Amino acid sequence: MSLHSRREGTNPVIRKAVGYSRYSTDLQNERSIEDQEALIRKYASINDLALDRLYSDAAQSGASILGRDSLLQLLADAKTGAFDVVIVEELDRLSRDMEDLAGIHKRLSFAGVEIMAVHEGVASTVTVGLRGLVGQLFREDNARKIRRGLSGRVSQGLSAGGRAFGYRPHPSEKGRLIIQDDEAEIIRRIFREFSEGRSPIDIAINLTRDGCPMPRSAKAWQSSTIYGWAERRSGILRNDLYAGKIVWNKSKMVKDPETGRRVSRPNPPSDWQTKEAPDLRIIDQDLWERVQVMVEPRQGATQSDRAKMRRPVRPLSGLLRCGSCGGGMSAKGKDKSGRTRIECTRHSLSRSCPAPRTWYLDLVEEAVIGLLRKELDKPDLLKLYVTEYNRARAEFAAANGQRRSKLERRVQQLDSEISRLVQFVTRGIGDTDRIAKEYEARCAELADAKLELSLEPSPLNAVSLHPMAVDGYRKDLMALAPIMGADHSGGSANFAETLRKLIESVTVTERETGQMEVVVTGRLRALIDAPRMSRKTSGGTMVAEEGFEPPTQGL
CATH class of the missing domain: 3.90.1750 (Hect, E3 ligase catalytic domain fold)
Structure with missing residues (x-):
């Protein structure tokens, strides 16, 4: 039966209506939207309502109206007087929160829009209050039951949900x-x-x-x-x-x-x-x-x-890399002689290393110490190295600065031109169509210029050698051999700490003759003062970041 009375000989007033449906993933499925919309169409037909549009939010909880785009659009359209009635299957489709449901009802009532529920009729302050309370109690009770079920699963030694890595x-x-x-x-x-x-x-x-x-x-x-x-x-x-x-x-x-x-x-x-x-x-x-x-x-x-x-167990722990594939290297265990062996970690995990080899760790450690003492105890070479690096860096910084300045000036110029064009339009000066074309062209140029500027590297700063760095560096080098334990495990507590001041990585590879080759890449942070460098550069080796050092056996 229609909710609106009819008089003999007069045409009934047909009101415009919209429908709203929602389902939540934990309770329903995608067909729920279709089922609700079918009920809404039938209800509108029976009650002489002209159904103009259907709004729906799929897989959205009724605990909040935030994030439900269709419901928010419905409320916005209601303010424009686009319809007279909102039809829902039940009021909890709008919200299961007391505050939200009351707010929706208040806003729609102010806009002159009625809420009609298929199973409950026209919504009033009383029904909205009751349904909001029941909906929220149901939601909270359901959450308690779910947690109780999860607790029972845990007590049985089962997972309570969520995938743990491993x-x-x-x-x-x-x-x-x-x-x-x-x-x-x-x-x-x-x-x-x-x-x-x-x-x-x-x-x-x-x-x-x-x-x-x-x-x-x-x-x-x-x-x-x-x-x-x-x-x-x-x-x-x-x-x-x-x-x-x-x-x-x-x-x-x-x-x-x-x-x-x-x-x-x-x-x-x-x-x-x-x-x-x-x-x-x-x-x-x-x-x-x-x-x-x-x-x-x-x-x-x-x-x-x-x-x-946090002190490392071995002096080269975490520093070793496989020369064949570039992966890390880790201890494989000890052989019958009691000596520790190392192997490619990538090979042990996935067998993906093209040429895996096993090496004795003590031999690698001895080779590293030999290289350090032989190649690095040369302060004059270190000074020359930093001087040449500063010269090349300064040249690059100058060219980089010129490019950045040119782009920054271009961005400022285009921004000023766009501002003037906007002023012409607001003052009614000039041909509007022509100004619009110029405005679009300038905006496109400005976007390109800003993009090009963003791709420019940051301004560089020259580095300088600490006054006492070379002397301290040499002392660290000469201190390594005496403090190394007899079993080549870094018996002194200061060994690994001192080593890490000097080394970024140690790459172990096999020569054509089958002999072991060790390549040491140095860490220059202890030698170079770069207070204004980025965290990424100052926090690690500059070899990988700047590309100024070839991967040779020396540092």
Whole structure:
């Protein structure tokens, strides 16, 4: 029966209506929109309403109106008087939040628009209040039931959801995880290199360079992915799952009423739920405990204490690279003689190295020390090197500065011309069509000039040698051999620290004769003063960034 009375001999007033439908991914599917729209069309026909348009938001929660583009467009169109009625299947399609539903009703009522629900009739203040309350209670109760179900899964040793790097779902047992061997090997590499003193940034760079699979289809490995946050116990190095322990409820998701976005908030440790899962262990207990001490220093620990905990196990830990494929190199273990061997990490992970070789680590260390003492104890060559570098850098900086100045002047000129054209139009001066064409042409030129300027390298600064750098550098070099342990493991605590002041990487390759060749790339940060350089340049070797040093056996 129609909601509008009719009189004999008169034409009924046909009101214009629109429909709105929505479904959320956790409760419904895509056909829900079609089903709701079919009900809306039928309701409009029965009640003599002219259905003008259908709005819909697919896969959107009713917890907030933010992010629901169609609903926001509907509210905007209502202000223009585009329609008289909004038809929905039920009021909770508009919102399951009391505040939002009341606000929608208030705004539509002010615009002279009625809300009609197929199963509830015309919405009033009372029905909106009741349905808003019921909808919000349903949503909150449903969230509690979901969390209770997840808690039960954890208590059974099952996953509570989410894919952790290193695991994949069991093909037949829901909630059961299986270790992914290739990813597990990468996790072991991360723990091993971190325990040896490699920083998360360096580990991330090397993993990306070696083409290792990344979590969640990322484009590159990030140090934050590896190190995480202590408060939330996030990051690969803190993931208890790798030690065979499921820890759930470390955080909760809360929707921000201002933005409608879900934000994560940490729960207190007393709310965490833990379950032992030895079948999911990837990292052995000794390595796990050693890394946890490093990422979670004891309360009151000083910066010096943290540095000691991060000290590398071997002097070249994290510095070795494979000359065949460019990947990192790591310890393979000891042979019967008790000597440590190293191999290409890329080969051990994926067998993708074209010419993998195994080398004795002590021989590599001896070769590196020999090269350092032979090639680097030459202050005059170092001074000459920096002088030549400064000269070439100054020439490049001058040319770079001229190009930048020219482009900056062009950008300023075009910007002024555009401003004058706009003033002509606002004052009614000149031919509007001609000015419009000139304006478009100038805007296009300005966009091109700005793009070209953005592609120009930043202005360069010449570097200078520290007054005491050469003397200190030579002392570090000469101090390496005496402090090296008899077993070639860097017995002195200062050995690896001193070595890292001088070396960026050590590349080990095989000559045609089958002999080992070692190429040392030096780190010049200890020698060169560049206070205004970017973090990227000053934080690492300048060889890779500037290209001024050939990859020879000397530095």
